[in-house]
Amino acid sequence: MSKADNMLSILWLLRSGKRVTAQQLADNLEIHVRTVYRCIDSLCASGAPIIADSGPNGGYRLLGEFVDSPLLFDNEEQKALVHASIFAREAGYPFTDALTRAVDKLKRYTNEEQLEWINRHSSGLAVIQTPTDSRELELLQRLEEAAARGESLHMDYAKGPELSPGNRVIDPYGIVHWKGIWYMVGFCRLRQEIRNFRVDRIVRLEATDTRFERPAVFSARDFLLRSLLPESLDAETLVMVRLHGHEHALNELCKHWLFGHALIERKQPGEALFKLGELSLKTYVPYFLLPYGRSLKILEPQMLINRMAEVSLEMFKHYEAMQIKIEDKKG
Missing domain, CATH: 1.20.5 (Single alpha-helices involved in coiled-coils or other helix-helix interfaces)
Structure with a gap:
């Protein structure tokens, strides 16, 4: 048998709760007693609570609570x-x-x-996801281990693909996977505040001699959510957005990362109420709504209707100019 098989067999024999000598284990498994010693050393190193009692009635036994713990799954x-x-x-x-x-x-x-x-x-389950490269996996391992040990790290971080990386010391509080992207949330000693960083933009990590204590009540997940959706969580900037449309379109919209968190009420038939930041209505929200075309109708606010008209006109002019260039080349 392989070493793993021997180790599992020894655990099963010790689950009786009785003391068993190394020689008895060796005889039962038909292996050399030195092999038993090596397997028990490996089991102890992996966390199995094996106790060695000396004396005439001595031997190996398992800690009581571990004897009752299940080793098999249904x-x-x-x-x-x-x-x-x-x-x-x-x-x-x-x-x-x-x-x-x-x-x-x-x-x-x-x-x-x-x-x-x-x-x-x-074989009946599959997940479609952009693969994470080996470099990012190594960074995630380093960050997770540093977070668990409370170790600060030197980090070279590029905010964008065309920007030069800047160096800072960070205290990694945790890593979060959201919408296909890994983030690290931690205390930035350069800015003296808790911030989040995209792991795929980290250029280099290096150990320091500094240690930190993570706040006792802190959720990296909640912090990341609040930082990515600041306006939708700020009561002073909230604006009511009422949409009407096909149920399928509304269902898909409510799965969106922004609208899903901003949903207040679903009214039947075909109406939904959201609370969104005023600034977001002027910037990226119209572009999120464009793919739905005429399947959705904005009932309020008027400012979003006006902004959608502006964005649609900008898109029309953009592609109209492209079409003119193509026709000129053909001519």
């Missing part, structure tokens, strides 16, 4: 773990290799019927 639990690994891998989870090894172990210790069942269910 079919539904196995399926859920495999499906979760698929989602995590496609999202660019930074510890994908370790996750793959864990799922491989899960499959290794199932019988043929269970393995076939798992494979049938895992």
Whole structure:
């Protein structure tokens, strides 16, 4: 048997709760006693609470609570773990290799019927996601570990593809995956405030000798959401937006990252009420609504209707100019 098989077998034998000597374990498994010692050392290193009692009645035993803990998963639990690994891998989870090894172990210790069942269910699930490159995976691993250990990092960060990276020291509080992009939320010692950074724009990370304590009550997820949707969460700038249209179009709009968080009420038939920042209505909201065309109708406010007319006219002029250039070249 492989070392992993021997280690699992030893755990099963120790689950009886009785003290078992190394020689008894070796005899049961038909392996050398030195192999038993090596396997027990590996089990202890991996966190298994094995206690060695000396004396005439001594031997190895497991801590009481661990004896009662389940070491096997039922079919539904196995399926859920495999499906979760698929989602995590496609999202660019930074510890994908370790996750793959864990799922491989899960499959290794199932019988043929269970393995076939798992494979049938895992082959029926797919996730479409922009792949995360190896460099970004390494950055995510470094950030997650620094956040867990409270280690500050030197960071070279480029705000845009054409901008030169700037250096700063950051205290990483956590990493967040949102809408296909990984973000790091942490305290920026250059700006002396908590900020969020896109991981794909990080050029370099380097360790420092500085340590930090993350605030006791802090959610990187909530902070990122508030920073990306500042106006929609600012009561002083909220404007009521009432839309009417086909139910399918409204359903799709409510899945949008901005409108989904700004939804106040869905009225039947075919009407929805949102609260959005005034500045956003003048900038990017009209462009979010353009793809829906005539399937949606703005009932209020008038300022959004006016802005949609302006944006539509700008788009018309843009493509009209392109069409004229193409016709001139043909002529």
